[in-house]
Amino acid sequence: MTQTTFLPIVLAAGLGTRMRSTLPKVLHPVGQLPMVGHVLKALRNAGAERAAVVVGPQMEALEQLVAEVLPGSTCHVQTERLGTAHATLAAAPAMEAGADEIMVLYGDCPLVQPETIKEVRAQLAAGSDVVVVGFEAENPHGYGRLLVSDGQLTAIREEKDASEAERKVTLCNSGIMAFKGTLALELLKSIGNDNAQGEYYLPDAVELANARGLKVSTVSTDEEEVQGVNNRLQLSDCEAVFQRRCREAAMLNGVTLLAPETVFFSHDTLIEQDVVVEQNVVFGPGVTVKSGAFIRAFSHFEGAVVGEASTVGPYARLRPGADLSANSHIGNFVEIKKATIGEGAKVNHLSYIGDAHVGAKSNIGAGTITCNYDGFGKHLTEIGAGSFVGSNSTLVAPLKLGDGVYVAAGSVVTKEVTDNSLVIGRAGQVEKTGRADLLRARFKAAKEKASGK
DSSP: OOOOOEEEEEEOOOOSTTTTSSSOGGGSEETTEEHHHHHHHHHHHTTOSOOEEEEOTTOHHHHHHHHHHSTTOEEEEOOSOOOHHHHHHTTHHHHHTOOSEEEEEETTOTTOOHHHHHHHHHHHHTTOSEEEEEEEOSSOTTSOEEEEETTEEEEEEOGGGOOTTGGGOOEEEEEEEEEEHHHHHHHHHHOOOOSTTOOOOTTHHHHHHHHTTOOEEEEEEOTGGGOOOSSHHHHHHHHHHHHHHHHHHHHHTTOEESSGGGOBOOTTOEEOTTOEEOSSOEEOSSOEEOTTOEEOTTOEESSOEEOTTOEEOSSOEEOTTOEEOTTOEEEETOEEEEEEEOTTOEEEESOEEEEEEEOTTOEEOTTOEEEOBOSSOBOOEEEOTTOEEOTTOEEESSEEEOTTOEEOTTOEEOSOBOTTOEEOOSOOOOOOTTHHHHHHHHHHHHHHHHHTO
16 A cells, blocks of 8 residues: 655744744744744654755754754745745745645644644545644634535635624634645645735635635644744743643653642653652753652752652752662752762762762762862763762762772862772861960951951
């Protein structure tokens, strides 16, 4: 059986003008991923192997993102902004190459779901020539209405052109539209600009298709799924929907969120079942939390792996490259960066472990830091299995501590330590009996002299 070819066209040339930003609109993030990245991911999850993305001039960062999220895609520059149909025709070279199904989506609608895309494709496969995605609006004011008669979408009527009866219709146009590949280019080129703005509008394809006796149908979805973003207030609305979806999905998959509304996810957060997450936790990009882990309140993660049955926090920060093995313990006000923490190891309080390897069942005392940066480069600290590092110790990299090492509290360690050794790296204690009162008297006299008494 011949596989159906699918060409999505994503309109993403908008500037950041209404966002009050120099960043192209579709590069503003939702869930730590640019909006257009969400659209491309949805397409990929719906079976698309490529897309034709319409970009503006000098949008190299956008083109790079497209290549990363959906390799094999092409970018097409729109030099003039003359309406949605005109923007779609910027991708004419991709359409001319041929596809069985062509679908137009928008890079500033980041909440669209793969299931909706699949349903549109199913309508095309079932015999529709044109399919429009609509939604039931709570308040349809300002939206184009989808006028349906006997299952046929006959027109998309804009608010200003609608009759009183048509304005009562609550099925509204999302802008997402799909075509049989053999018809798309001809229909798009037939759209005129006989309107007050002198622009070419994609919804006009519906009436043109009806005039040619083609079958035009609709797919209905939730209003929030197709909401677009034109300003930062609407961006925050999309973020709120995205976070709610993530929280619901996590809990339904066996994750306990003690205060769901205070936990924030990234687009790629992976949390396995039987994880417990306390209040006010932020998961940045690239985080995996394995089964049975306990994430305490006010912790922040990015580019990190938390092993099975590990405990992190409260007030912990795991930065990129943090990799915790099973049953490890990262405590309050601890920061881990580009470091592996062995199985059962503990870093309990007020410590920084960066560019390091901590062996299994080792214990790192409060206030310990790995001095990994010399002003020019980063260096590695290796701590063997079963070692104990006393509180307020400074480990100056590059450094290697063997297995079973004991570092006395307050030590500055600069040289390699062999297995099962005790290392004391601090100055000897000096006591001068009775000198405390003399010292206080000296300080008091100096203070009084300075104040003029």
